[in-house]
Amino acid sequence: MADWLKDAIFYEIYPQSFMDSNGDGIGDFEGIIQKLDYVKGLGFNAIWMNPCFDSPFGDAGYDVRDYYKTAERYGTNEQLKKLFDECHKRGIHILLDLVPGHTSVEHEWFIKSMKSEHNEFSDRYIWTDSVWEEPEGLNCIRGISDRDGSAGVNFFSMQPALNYGYAEPKRPYQQRPDDPAPLATRQAIKDIMKFWLDMGCDGFRVDMAGSLVKCDPEYKETIKLWQDINSFLKNKYPDAAMVSEWGEPKYSMPAGFDMDFLLHFGPEGYTSLFRSAKPFFSKKGTGTPTVFSQLYDISYKSAKENGGLVCIPSGNHDMDRLSRYRDTDELKCCFAFLLSMPGVPFVYYGDEIGMEYVEGLTSKEGGYGRTGSRTPMQWDMSKNCGFSSADSDKLYIPQSSSPDRPTVSAQQNDENSLLSEVKKLIAIRRANPALGNLSDFEFVYCRDNTYPLIYKRSCAEQTVYVCLNPSDKVQTADVPIKGNVIYSLNGAPTFDDKKITLPPCSACFVECK
Ligand code: GLC
Numbered sequence: 001m002a003d004w005l006k007d008a009i010f011y012e013i014y015p016q017s018f019m020d021s022n023g024d025g026i027g028d029f030e031g032i033i034q035k036l037d038y039v040k041g042l043g044f045n046a047i048w049m050n051p052c053f054d055s056p057f058g059d060a061g062y063d064v065r066d067y068y069k070t071a072e073r074y075g076t077n078e079q080l081k082k083l084f085d086e087c088h089k090r091g092i093h094i095l096l097d098l099v100p101g102h103t104s105v106e107h108e109w110f111i112k113s114m115k116s117e118h119n120e121f122s123d124r125y126i127w128t129d130s131v132w133e134e135p136e137g138l139n140c141i142r143g144i145s146d147r148d149g150s151a152g153v154n155f156f157s158m159q160p161a162l163n164y165g166y167a168e169p170k171r172p173y174q175q176r177p178d179d180p181a182p183l184a185t186r187q188a189i190k191d192i193m194k195f196w197l198d199m200g201c202d203g204f205r206v207d208m209a210g211s212l213v214k215c216d217p218e219y220k221e222t223i224k225l226w227q228d229i230n231s232f233l234k235n236k237y238p239d240a241a242m243v244s245e246w247g248e249p250k251y252s253m254p255a256g257f258d259m260d261f262l263l264h265f266g267p268e269g270y271t272s273l274f275r276s277a278k279p280f281f282s283k284k285g286t287g288t289p290t291v292f293s294q295l296y297d298i299s300y301k302s303a304k305e306n307g308g309l310v311c312i313p314s315g316n317h318d319m320d321r322l323s324r325y326r327d328t329d330e331l332k333c334c335f336a337f338l339l340s341m342p343g344v345p346f347v348y349y350g351d352e353i354g355m356e357y358v359e360g361l362t363s364k365e366g367g368y369g370r371t372g373s374r375t376p377m378q379w380d381m382s383k384n385c386g387f388s389s390a391d392s393d394k395l396y397i398p399q400s401s402s403p404d405r406p407t408v409s410a411q412q413n414d415e416n417s418l419l420s421e422v423k424k425l426i427a428i429r430r431a432n433p434a435l436g437n438l439s440d441f442e443f444v445y446c447r448d449n450t451y452p453l454i455y456k457r458s459c460a461e462q463t464v465y466v467c468l469n470p471s472d473k474v475q476t477a478d479v480p481i482k483g484n485v486i487y488s489l490n491g492a493p494t495f496d497d498k499k500i501t502l503p504p505c506s507a508c509f510v511e512c513k
Helices: 003-007 029-034 036-042 077-089 108-113 180-199 220-236 290-306 328-338 368-373 408-412 418-431
Strands: 010-013 046-049 066-070 093-098 139-142 150-153 203-206 241-244 259-261 309-311 346-348 440-445 453-459 462-469 475-477 484-489 500-502 506-512
Touching: 029 036, 029 077, 036 418, 066 077, 066 180, 077 093, 077 180, 093 180, 093 241, 180 203, 180 220, 220 241, 290 309, 290 440, 328 418, 328 462, 328 484, 328 506, 408 418, 418 484, 462 500
Parallel strands: 010 046, 010 346, 046 093, 093 203, 203 241, 241 259, 259 309
Antiparallel strands: 139 150, 440 453, 453 462, 462 506, 475 500, 484 506
Protein backbone atom coordinates (compact mmCIF):
# COMPACT_ATOMS: atom_id res chain seq x y z
CA MET A 1 0.00 0.00 0.00
CA ALA A 2 1.27 3.49 -0.85
CA ASP A 3 2.63 5.12 2.27
CA TRP A 4 0.56 8.25 1.86
CA LEU A 5 -2.68 6.33 2.40
CA LYS A 6 -1.76 5.91 6.06
CA ASP A 7 -2.95 9.41 6.82
CA ALA A 8 -5.03 10.23 3.75
CA ILE A 9 -8.39 11.94 4.16
CA PHE A 10 -10.22 12.34 0.85
CA TYR A 11 -12.48 14.99 -0.59
CA GLU A 12 -14.58 14.01 -3.62
CA ILE A 13 -14.85 16.69 -6.29
CA TYR A 14 -17.54 16.54 -8.94
CA PRO A 15 -15.79 18.78 -11.50
CA GLN A 16 -18.99 20.01 -13.15
CA SER A 17 -20.21 21.53 -9.92
CA PHE A 18 -17.25 22.67 -7.88
CA MET A 19 -16.03 26.01 -9.23
CA ASP A 20 -16.48 27.73 -12.57
CA SER A 21 -13.49 29.95 -13.42
CA ASN A 22 -14.56 31.12 -16.89
CA GLY A 23 -18.20 32.03 -16.45
CA ASP A 24 -19.74 29.36 -18.70
CA GLY A 25 -21.89 27.96 -15.91
CA ILE A 26 -19.96 24.74 -15.45
CA GLY A 27 -17.02 23.90 -13.19
CA ASP A 28 -13.49 23.44 -14.56
CA PHE A 29 -9.90 22.53 -13.62
CA GLU A 30 -8.86 26.14 -13.11
CA GLY A 31 -11.78 26.58 -10.69
CA ILE A 32 -10.66 23.54 -8.71
CA ILE A 33 -7.14 24.98 -8.54
CA GLN A 34 -8.59 28.20 -7.11
CA LYS A 35 -10.22 26.22 -4.32
CA LEU A 36 -7.38 23.88 -3.38
CA ASP A 37 -6.41 26.04 -0.42
CA TYR A 38 -9.93 25.65 0.91
CA VAL A 39 -9.71 21.86 0.62
CA LYS A 40 -6.30 21.83 2.24
CA GLY A 41 -7.40 24.29 4.94
CA LEU A 42 -10.04 21.85 6.16
CA GLY A 43 -7.37 19.20 6.63
CA PHE A 44 -7.96 17.06 3.53
CA ASN A 45 -4.81 15.80 1.83
CA ALA A 46 -6.30 13.78 -1.02
CA ILE A 47 -8.88 14.27 -3.77
CA TRP A 48 -10.95 11.93 -5.89
CA MET A 49 -12.21 13.73 -8.97
CA ASN A 50 -15.11 12.27 -11.00
CA PRO A 51 -14.55 11.60 -14.74
CA CYS A 52 -13.12 14.52 -16.66
CA PHE A 53 -12.56 12.89 -20.06
CA ASP A 54 -13.98 13.61 -23.47
CA SER A 55 -17.55 12.34 -23.50
CA PRO A 56 -20.99 13.01 -24.97
CA PHE A 57 -22.10 13.19 -21.30
CA GLY A 58 -25.03 10.83 -21.43
CA ASP A 59 -23.99 9.66 -17.97
CA ALA A 60 -22.13 12.70 -16.65
CA GLY A 61 -18.84 11.50 -18.15
CA TYR A 62 -19.08 7.81 -17.19
CA ASP A 63 -19.54 7.30 -20.93
CA VAL A 64 -16.01 7.99 -22.15
CA ARG A 65 -15.39 8.86 -25.81
CA ASP A 66 -11.62 9.33 -25.52
CA TYR A 67 -9.68 8.14 -22.49
CA TYR A 68 -6.62 10.15 -23.47
CA LYS A 69 -8.21 13.57 -23.72
CA THR A 70 -9.89 15.75 -21.14
CA ALA A 71 -13.34 17.16 -21.85
CA GLU A 72 -13.02 20.65 -23.28
CA ARG A 73 -15.50 22.06 -20.82
CA TYR A 74 -13.08 21.35 -17.95
CA GLY A 75 -9.88 22.36 -19.73
CA THR A 76 -6.98 20.82 -21.64
CA ASN A 77 -4.67 17.95 -20.73
CA GLU A 78 -2.07 20.62 -19.87
CA GLN A 79 -4.50 22.26 -17.45
CA LEU A 80 -5.19 18.91 -15.84
CA LYS A 81 -1.45 18.44 -15.45
CA LYS A 82 -1.33 21.85 -13.82
CA LEU A 83 -4.05 20.70 -11.43
CA PHE A 84 -1.90 17.67 -10.49
CA ASP A 85 1.09 19.97 -9.92
CA GLU A 86 -0.90 22.46 -7.85
CA CYS A 87 -2.23 19.59 -5.71
CA HIS A 88 1.25 18.22 -5.17
CA LYS A 89 2.63 21.64 -4.21
CA ARG A 90 0.14 21.59 -1.36
CA GLY A 91 0.81 18.00 -0.31
CA ILE A 92 -2.48 16.79 -1.81
CA HIS A 93 -2.72 13.53 -3.78
CA ILE A 94 -5.29 13.26 -6.55
CA LEU A 95 -7.09 10.23 -8.01
CA LEU A 96 -8.80 10.23 -11.39
CA ASP A 97 -11.94 8.21 -12.07
CA LEU A 98 -11.23 5.22 -14.29
CA VAL A 99 -14.16 3.68 -16.15
CA PRO A 100 -12.78 0.34 -17.36
CA GLY A 101 -16.05 -1.54 -17.89
CA HIS A 102 -17.66 0.37 -20.72
CA THR A 103 -17.27 3.33 -23.04
CA SER A 104 -19.63 5.64 -24.86
CA VAL A 105 -21.14 4.33 -28.10
CA GLU A 106 -19.22 7.25 -29.64
CA HIS A 107 -15.81 5.84 -28.68
CA GLU A 108 -13.83 5.00 -31.84
CA TRP A 109 -13.28 1.44 -30.56
CA PHE A 110 -17.03 0.91 -30.57
CA ILE A 111 -17.55 2.61 -33.91
CA LYS A 112 -14.96 0.24 -35.41
CA SER A 113 -16.45 -2.76 -33.63
CA MET A 114 -19.82 -2.05 -35.30
CA LYS A 115 -18.37 -2.71 -38.76
CA SER A 116 -19.40 -5.93 -40.46
CA GLU A 117 -15.82 -6.64 -41.64
CA HIS A 118 -13.66 -8.17 -38.97
CA ASN A 119 -11.07 -5.74 -37.57
CA GLU A 120 -8.84 -5.13 -34.54
CA PHE A 121 -11.78 -3.88 -32.47
CA SER A 122 -14.42 -6.45 -33.43
CA ASP A 123 -13.99 -8.26 -30.12
CA ARG A 124 -13.18 -5.26 -27.94
CA TYR A 125 -16.83 -5.36 -26.79
CA ILE A 126 -19.20 -8.21 -26.03
CA TRP A 127 -21.10 -8.93 -29.25
CA THR A 128 -23.26 -11.95 -29.89
CA ASP A 129 -23.04 -13.67 -33.29
CA SER A 130 -26.57 -12.84 -34.32
CA VAL A 131 -28.78 -9.85 -33.78
CA TRP A 132 -31.49 -12.28 -32.61
CA GLU A 133 -29.38 -13.49 -29.68
CA GLU A 134 -28.98 -11.42 -26.53
CA PRO A 135 -25.73 -11.54 -24.54
CA GLU A 136 -26.06 -13.61 -21.39
CA GLY A 137 -26.33 -11.62 -18.19
CA LEU A 138 -26.56 -8.23 -19.89
CA ASN A 139 -28.97 -5.80 -21.44
CA CYS A 140 -28.05 -4.94 -25.01
CA ILE A 141 -28.25 -2.65 -27.99
CA ARG A 142 -28.97 -4.08 -31.41
CA GLY A 143 -30.14 -3.14 -34.86
CA ILE A 144 -27.79 -0.16 -34.93
CA SER A 145 -25.13 -1.39 -37.33
CA ASP A 146 -24.36 -3.62 -40.30
CA ARG A 147 -22.68 -6.04 -37.99
CA ASP A 148 -24.98 -8.96 -37.27
CA GLY A 149 -25.04 -9.18 -33.50
CA SER A 150 -26.17 -7.57 -30.25
CA ALA A 151 -23.74 -5.62 -28.09
CA GLY A 152 -23.97 -5.98 -24.31
CA VAL A 153 -24.35 -2.85 -22.20
CA ASN A 154 -23.25 -2.30 -18.61
CA PHE A 155 -25.41 0.53 -17.39
CA PHE A 156 -27.39 2.88 -19.65
CA SER A 157 -28.01 1.67 -23.18
CA MET A 158 -25.29 3.92 -24.65
CA GLN A 159 -22.59 2.33 -22.46
CA PRO A 160 -21.47 -0.83 -24.30
CA ALA A 161 -19.62 -3.38 -22.19
CA LEU A 162 -15.93 -3.87 -22.95
CA ASN A 163 -14.94 -7.49 -23.42
CA TYR A 164 -13.06 -8.99 -20.48
CA GLY A 165 -14.55 -12.40 -21.14
CA TYR A 166 -17.02 -14.68 -19.38
CA ALA A 167 -16.03 -16.66 -16.28
CA GLU A 168 -17.31 -19.89 -17.83
CA PRO A 169 -17.95 -19.48 -21.56
CA LYS A 170 -20.93 -21.46 -22.81
CA ARG A 171 -21.78 -19.91 -26.17
CA PRO A 172 -19.42 -19.38 -29.12
CA TYR A 173 -19.41 -15.57 -28.74
CA GLN A 174 -18.36 -15.85 -25.07
CA GLN A 175 -14.60 -15.71 -24.63
CA ARG A 176 -12.39 -16.73 -21.77
CA PRO A 177 -10.80 -13.93 -19.71
CA ASP A 178 -7.38 -14.97 -21.00
CA ASP A 179 -8.34 -15.20 -24.67
CA PRO A 180 -6.51 -12.72 -26.92
CA ALA A 181 -9.30 -10.13 -27.26
CA PRO A 182 -10.09 -9.83 -23.51
CA LEU A 183 -6.35 -9.63 -22.85
CA ALA A 184 -6.06 -6.85 -25.42
CA THR A 185 -8.84 -4.94 -23.64
CA ARG A 186 -7.00 -5.39 -20.37
CA GLN A 187 -3.78 -4.10 -21.92
CA ALA A 188 -5.61 -1.09 -23.34
CA ILE A 189 -6.78 -0.18 -19.82
CA LYS A 190 -3.27 -0.60 -18.42
CA ASP A 191 -1.97 1.75 -21.13
CA ILE A 192 -4.55 4.37 -20.16
CA MET A 193 -3.56 4.09 -16.51
CA LYS A 194 0.12 4.48 -17.44
CA PHE A 195 -0.62 7.57 -19.50
CA TRP A 196 -2.26 9.46 -16.62
CA LEU A 197 0.11 8.19 -13.94
CA ASP A 198 3.04 9.37 -16.05
CA MET A 199 1.37 12.75 -16.29
CA GLY A 200 1.21 12.95 -12.51
CA CYS A 201 -2.05 11.57 -11.15
CA ASP A 202 -1.73 9.48 -7.99
CA GLY A 203 -4.03 6.60 -8.83
CA PHE A 204 -7.65 5.84 -9.61
CA ARG A 205 -11.10 5.36 -8.26
CA VAL A 206 -12.36 2.45 -10.34
CA ASP A 207 -15.92 2.54 -11.59
CA MET A 208 -18.01 -0.65 -11.25
CA ALA A 209 -14.83 -2.61 -10.54
CA GLY A 210 -16.64 -5.87 -9.81
CA SER A 211 -18.44 -5.95 -13.15
CA LEU A 212 -15.68 -6.67 -15.67
CA VAL A 213 -15.81 -10.45 -16.18
CA LYS A 214 -19.35 -11.53 -17.00
CA CYS A 215 -21.38 -14.24 -15.27
CA ASP A 216 -18.82 -14.49 -12.47
CA PRO A 217 -21.03 -14.87 -9.38
CA GLU A 218 -18.23 -15.39 -6.85
CA TYR A 219 -15.93 -12.99 -8.74
CA LYS A 220 -13.19 -15.60 -9.14
CA GLU A 221 -12.13 -14.45 -12.58
CA THR A 222 -12.72 -10.76 -11.83
CA ILE A 223 -10.44 -11.06 -8.81
CA LYS A 224 -7.72 -12.69 -10.94
CA LEU A 225 -8.00 -9.95 -13.51
CA TRP A 226 -7.60 -7.21 -10.90
CA GLN A 227 -4.75 -9.05 -9.22
CA ASP A 228 -2.96 -8.85 -12.53
CA ILE A 229 -3.69 -5.14 -13.06
CA ASN A 230 -2.95 -4.22 -9.46
CA SER A 231 0.34 -6.09 -9.41
CA PHE A 232 1.39 -4.41 -12.68
CA LEU A 233 0.67 -1.10 -10.94
CA LYS A 234 2.47 -1.95 -7.70
CA ASN A 235 5.57 -2.90 -9.66
CA LYS A 236 5.69 0.14 -11.88
CA TYR A 237 4.00 2.74 -9.71
CA PRO A 238 4.38 1.73 -6.05
CA ASP A 239 3.00 5.08 -4.87
CA ALA A 240 -0.21 4.83 -6.86
CA ALA A 241 -3.45 4.12 -4.99
CA MET A 242 -6.50 2.23 -6.18
CA VAL A 243 -9.96 2.50 -4.66
CA SER A 244 -12.71 0.32 -6.04
CA GLU A 245 -16.38 1.01 -6.47
CA TRP A 246 -17.22 -2.56 -5.56
CA GLY A 247 -18.91 -2.30 -2.18
CA GLU A 248 -17.70 -5.69 -1.02
CA PRO A 249 -14.23 -5.67 0.52
CA LYS A 250 -14.37 -9.42 0.94
CA TYR A 251 -13.87 -9.58 -2.86
CA SER A 252 -12.06 -6.34 -3.65
CA MET A 253 -9.35 -6.76 -1.02
CA PRO A 254 -8.10 -10.14 -2.33
CA ALA A 255 -8.30 -8.53 -5.79
CA GLY A 256 -5.50 -6.23 -4.67
CA PHE A 257 -7.29 -2.92 -4.25
CA ASP A 258 -5.87 -0.63 -1.57
CA MET A 259 -9.33 0.55 -0.61
CA ASP A 260 -12.97 -0.24 -1.24
CA PHE A 261 -16.10 1.71 -0.36
CA LEU A 262 -19.06 0.43 1.53
CA LEU A 263 -21.92 1.59 -0.66
CA HIS A 264 -25.65 2.03 -1.12
CA PHE A 265 -25.73 -1.10 -3.32
CA GLY A 266 -24.47 -4.59 -2.60
CA PRO A 267 -25.00 -5.97 0.88
CA GLU A 268 -27.12 -3.92 3.24
CA GLY A 269 -25.18 -2.33 6.03
CA TYR A 270 -23.93 1.01 4.79
CA THR A 271 -27.50 2.02 3.89
CA SER A 272 -28.72 1.24 7.40
CA LEU A 273 -26.46 3.95 8.81
CA PHE A 274 -27.80 6.97 6.96
CA ARG A 275 -30.22 6.17 4.17
CA SER A 276 -32.67 3.39 5.07
CA ALA A 277 -36.27 3.85 6.23
CA LYS A 278 -34.98 3.72 9.83
CA PRO A 279 -31.37 4.88 9.72
CA PHE A 280 -29.20 4.46 12.81
CA PHE A 281 -28.02 8.07 12.52
CA SER A 282 -31.28 9.82 13.24
CA LYS A 283 -32.73 11.56 16.27
CA LYS A 284 -35.73 9.28 15.94
CA GLY A 285 -33.62 6.57 17.51
CA THR A 286 -35.44 3.76 15.70
CA GLY A 287 -32.43 2.31 13.88
CA THR A 288 -30.11 -0.54 14.71
CA PRO A 289 -26.30 -0.59 14.48
CA THR A 290 -25.99 -4.32 13.95
CA VAL A 291 -26.88 -4.48 10.24
CA PHE A 292 -23.86 -2.26 9.69
CA SER A 293 -21.61 -4.00 12.24
CA GLN A 294 -22.15 -7.41 10.62
CA LEU A 295 -21.04 -6.12 7.23
CA TYR A 296 -18.24 -4.09 8.77
CA ASP A 297 -16.78 -7.01 10.72
CA ILE A 298 -16.49 -9.10 7.54
CA SER A 299 -15.15 -6.19 5.52
CA TYR A 300 -12.64 -5.08 8.13
CA LYS A 301 -11.30 -8.62 8.49
CA SER A 302 -10.72 -8.98 4.72
CA ALA A 303 -9.06 -5.58 4.63
CA LYS A 304 -6.72 -6.50 7.51
CA GLU A 305 -5.84 -9.85 5.99
CA ASN A 306 -5.03 -8.33 2.62
CA GLY A 307 -3.38 -5.11 3.76
CA GLY A 308 -6.17 -2.86 2.51
CA LEU A 309 -8.61 -0.34 3.92
CA VAL A 310 -12.39 -0.01 4.12
CA CYS A 311 -13.82 3.40 3.24
CA ILE A 312 -17.13 4.74 4.52
CA PRO A 313 -18.09 7.74 2.38
CA SER A 314 -20.27 10.60 3.62
CA GLY A 315 -22.07 10.24 0.31
CA ASN A 316 -21.25 10.52 -3.37
CA HIS A 317 -22.64 11.66 -6.70
CA ASP A 318 -24.96 8.62 -6.85
CA MET A 319 -26.61 8.88 -3.43
CA ASP A 320 -28.99 11.17 -1.61
CA ARG A 321 -27.20 13.97 0.16
CA LEU A 322 -26.35 13.09 3.75
CA SER A 323 -28.28 16.17 4.86
CA ARG A 324 -31.59 14.98 3.41
CA TYR A 325 -33.94 14.51 6.40
CA ARG A 326 -31.21 15.56 8.87
CA ASP A 327 -30.56 18.67 10.98
CA THR A 328 -27.15 20.11 11.82
CA ASP A 329 -26.77 18.27 15.14
CA GLU A 330 -27.55 14.98 13.45
CA LEU A 331 -25.03 15.77 10.72
CA LYS A 332 -22.34 16.55 13.28
CA CYS A 333 -22.99 13.20 14.90
CA CYS A 334 -22.62 11.48 11.49
CA PHE A 335 -19.25 13.16 10.99
CA ALA A 336 -18.08 12.19 14.50
CA PHE A 337 -18.60 8.62 13.29
CA LEU A 338 -17.22 9.04 9.75
CA LEU A 339 -14.06 10.74 10.99
CA SER A 340 -13.32 8.32 13.81
CA MET A 341 -13.67 5.01 11.99
CA PRO A 342 -10.60 3.22 10.61
CA GLY A 343 -9.86 3.15 6.89
CA VAL A 344 -9.77 6.22 4.71
CA PRO A 345 -12.54 8.81 5.14
CA PHE A 346 -14.16 10.23 1.99
CA VAL A 347 -16.24 13.41 2.16
CA TYR A 348 -18.41 14.35 -0.82
CA TYR A 349 -18.04 18.04 -1.78
CA GLY A 350 -20.58 20.19 0.02
CA ASP A 351 -21.40 17.59 2.67
CA GLU A 352 -19.10 19.53 5.00
CA ILE A 353 -21.58 22.43 4.95
CA GLY A 354 -24.67 20.22 4.85
CA MET A 355 -25.47 21.06 1.25
CA GLU A 356 -29.01 20.06 0.57
CA TYR A 357 -30.51 17.53 -1.81
CA VAL A 358 -32.35 19.84 -4.20
CA GLU A 359 -35.79 18.36 -4.81
CA GLY A 360 -37.72 18.32 -8.06
CA LEU A 361 -34.92 18.99 -10.56
CA THR A 362 -35.08 17.93 -14.20
CA SER A 363 -32.56 15.18 -14.85
CA LYS A 364 -29.19 16.41 -16.11
CA GLU A 365 -26.80 14.22 -18.12
CA GLY A 366 -28.26 10.95 -16.95
CA GLY A 367 -28.49 12.04 -13.33
CA TYR A 368 -32.23 11.33 -12.81
CA GLY A 369 -32.81 11.12 -9.04
CA ARG A 370 -29.10 11.73 -8.50
CA THR A 371 -29.29 15.22 -10.00
CA GLY A 372 -30.35 16.81 -6.69
CA SER A 373 -27.08 15.67 -5.09
CA ARG A 374 -24.95 17.17 -7.89
CA THR A 375 -25.83 20.87 -7.67
CA PRO A 376 -23.13 23.57 -7.82
CA MET A 377 -21.13 24.23 -4.66
CA GLN A 378 -22.35 27.03 -2.44
CA TRP A 379 -19.34 29.18 -1.61
CA ASP A 380 -20.75 32.51 -0.48
CA MET A 381 -23.69 34.92 -0.57
CA SER A 382 -22.82 36.47 -3.94
CA LYS A 383 -24.42 35.63 -7.31
CA ASN A 384 -24.82 31.86 -7.80
CA CYS A 385 -23.28 31.44 -4.33
CA GLY A 386 -19.92 32.38 -5.81
CA PHE A 387 -19.85 29.29 -8.04
CA SER A 388 -20.06 31.09 -11.39
CA SER A 389 -20.44 34.52 -12.92
CA ALA A 390 -22.83 33.13 -15.58
CA ASP A 391 -26.51 34.05 -15.66
CA SER A 392 -28.27 31.81 -13.16
CA ASP A 393 -30.28 30.07 -15.86
CA LYS A 394 -27.01 28.98 -17.48
CA LEU A 395 -25.76 27.00 -14.49
CA TYR A 396 -24.95 23.32 -15.06
CA ILE A 397 -27.69 22.40 -12.59
CA PRO A 398 -29.86 24.95 -10.74
CA GLN A 399 -28.86 25.61 -7.15
CA SER A 400 -31.07 25.46 -4.10
CA SER A 401 -33.30 28.53 -3.97
CA SER A 402 -33.78 28.36 -0.21
CA PRO A 403 -33.00 31.71 1.50
CA ASP A 404 -31.09 29.87 4.25
CA ARG A 405 -29.05 27.65 1.95
CA PRO A 406 -25.74 26.81 3.61
CA THR A 407 -22.55 28.43 2.33
CA VAL A 408 -18.88 28.12 3.09
CA SER A 409 -18.47 31.81 3.89
CA ALA A 410 -21.31 31.85 6.42
CA GLN A 411 -19.99 28.77 8.18
CA GLN A 412 -16.30 29.58 8.09
CA ASN A 413 -16.56 32.22 10.78
CA ASP A 414 -19.07 30.41 12.95
CA GLU A 415 -17.47 28.07 15.44
CA ASN A 416 -20.77 26.21 15.91
CA SER A 417 -21.22 25.48 12.23
CA LEU A 418 -21.04 22.05 10.64
CA LEU A 419 -18.01 23.18 8.65
CA SER A 420 -16.13 24.12 11.83
CA GLU A 421 -17.08 20.78 13.40
CA VAL A 422 -15.78 18.83 10.39
CA LYS A 423 -12.53 20.79 10.46
CA LYS A 424 -12.19 20.16 14.19
CA LEU A 425 -12.87 16.43 13.81
CA ILE A 426 -10.23 16.13 11.08
CA ALA A 427 -7.71 17.91 13.33
CA ILE A 428 -8.57 15.57 16.23
CA ARG A 429 -8.15 12.52 13.99
CA ARG A 430 -4.74 13.81 12.95
CA ALA A 431 -3.65 14.62 16.51
CA ASN A 432 -4.59 11.23 17.99
CA PRO A 433 -2.76 8.21 16.60
CA ALA A 434 -5.42 5.79 17.89
CA LEU A 435 -7.88 7.40 15.45
CA GLY A 436 -5.56 6.95 12.48
CA ASN A 437 -6.47 5.09 9.29
CA LEU A 438 -4.53 1.95 10.23
CA SER A 439 -5.08 1.85 14.00
CA ASP A 440 -7.05 -1.02 15.46
CA PHE A 441 -10.78 -1.19 15.79
CA GLU A 442 -13.25 -3.18 17.86
CA PHE A 443 -16.98 -2.85 18.55
CA VAL A 444 -17.44 -2.55 22.32
CA TYR A 445 -21.15 -1.87 22.67
CA CYS A 446 -23.24 -2.62 19.60
CA ARG A 447 -26.63 -4.23 20.18
CA ASP A 448 -29.73 -4.87 18.10
CA ASN A 449 -32.16 -1.92 18.10
CA THR A 450 -30.14 -0.24 20.83
CA TYR A 451 -28.35 3.08 21.29
CA PRO A 452 -25.56 4.14 21.90
CA LEU A 453 -22.84 2.66 19.74
CA ILE A 454 -19.38 2.38 21.28
CA TYR A 455 -16.13 1.25 19.67
CA LYS A 456 -12.52 1.19 20.64
CA ARG A 457 -9.69 2.57 18.52
CA SER A 458 -6.16 1.77 19.56
CA CYS A 459 -2.52 1.63 18.61
CA ALA A 460 0.70 1.14 20.57
CA GLU A 461 0.66 4.69 21.96
CA GLN A 462 -3.01 5.27 22.70
CA THR A 463 -6.53 3.92 23.25
CA VAL A 464 -9.65 5.96 22.48
CA TYR A 465 -13.28 4.95 23.01
CA VAL A 466 -15.73 6.51 20.57
CA CYS A 467 -19.25 6.78 21.98
CA LEU A 468 -22.10 7.84 19.70
CA ASN A 469 -25.69 8.54 20.62
CA PRO A 470 -27.53 9.87 17.56
CA SER A 471 -30.97 9.44 19.23
CA ASP A 472 -32.77 12.35 20.91
CA LYS A 473 -32.90 10.58 24.30
CA VAL A 474 -30.34 10.12 27.06
CA GLN A 475 -28.74 6.69 26.57
CA THR A 476 -26.70 4.52 28.89
CA ALA A 477 -24.35 1.62 28.17
CA ASP A 478 -23.09 -0.83 30.79
CA VAL A 479 -19.48 -0.33 29.81
CA PRO A 480 -16.95 0.96 32.33
CA ILE A 481 -15.13 3.71 30.48
CA LYS A 482 -13.09 6.31 32.30
CA GLY A 483 -10.62 8.75 30.96
CA ASN A 484 -9.91 12.02 29.38
CA VAL A 485 -12.64 13.36 27.08
CA ILE A 486 -10.77 14.62 24.01
CA TYR A 487 -13.88 15.47 22.00
CA SER A 488 -17.52 15.96 22.85
CA LEU A 489 -20.53 17.05 20.86
CA ASN A 490 -23.70 18.35 22.52
CA GLY A 491 -22.63 17.86 26.12
CA ALA A 492 -20.22 15.75 28.10
CA PRO A 493 -20.81 12.10 29.06
CA THR A 494 -21.04 10.98 32.70
CA PHE A 495 -19.27 7.86 33.94
CA ASP A 496 -19.32 5.59 36.94
CA ASP A 497 -17.60 2.26 37.56
CA LYS A 498 -20.19 0.34 35.60
CA LYS A 499 -21.63 2.55 32.92
CA ILE A 500 -21.42 5.58 30.69
CA THR A 501 -24.36 7.92 30.09
CA LEU A 502 -24.62 10.07 27.00
CA PRO A 503 -26.78 13.17 26.43
CA PRO A 504 -29.24 13.26 23.50
CA CYS A 505 -27.74 13.48 20.00
CA SER A 506 -24.21 13.48 21.35
CA ALA A 507 -20.80 12.02 20.68
CA CYS A 508 -17.62 11.80 22.67
CA PHE A 509 -14.10 10.42 22.30
CA VAL A 510 -12.57 9.24 25.56
CA GLU A 511 -8.85 8.60 25.83
CA CYS A 512 -8.07 5.83 28.30
CA LYS A 513 -4.74 4.90 29.75
C1 GLC B 1 -20.89 4.16 -11.22
C2 GLC B 1 -20.87 5.67 -11.15
C3 GLC B 1 -22.17 6.18 -11.67
C4 GLC B 1 -22.33 5.76 -13.11
C5 GLC B 1 -22.19 4.23 -13.25
C6 GLC B 1 -21.99 3.81 -14.67
O1 GLC B 1 -21.81 3.60 -10.36
O2 GLC B 1 -20.59 6.10 -9.85
O3 GLC B 1 -22.29 7.56 -11.53
O4 GLC B 1 -23.57 6.15 -13.60
O5 GLC B 1 -21.09 3.74 -12.53
O6 GLC B 1 -20.69 4.09 -15.10
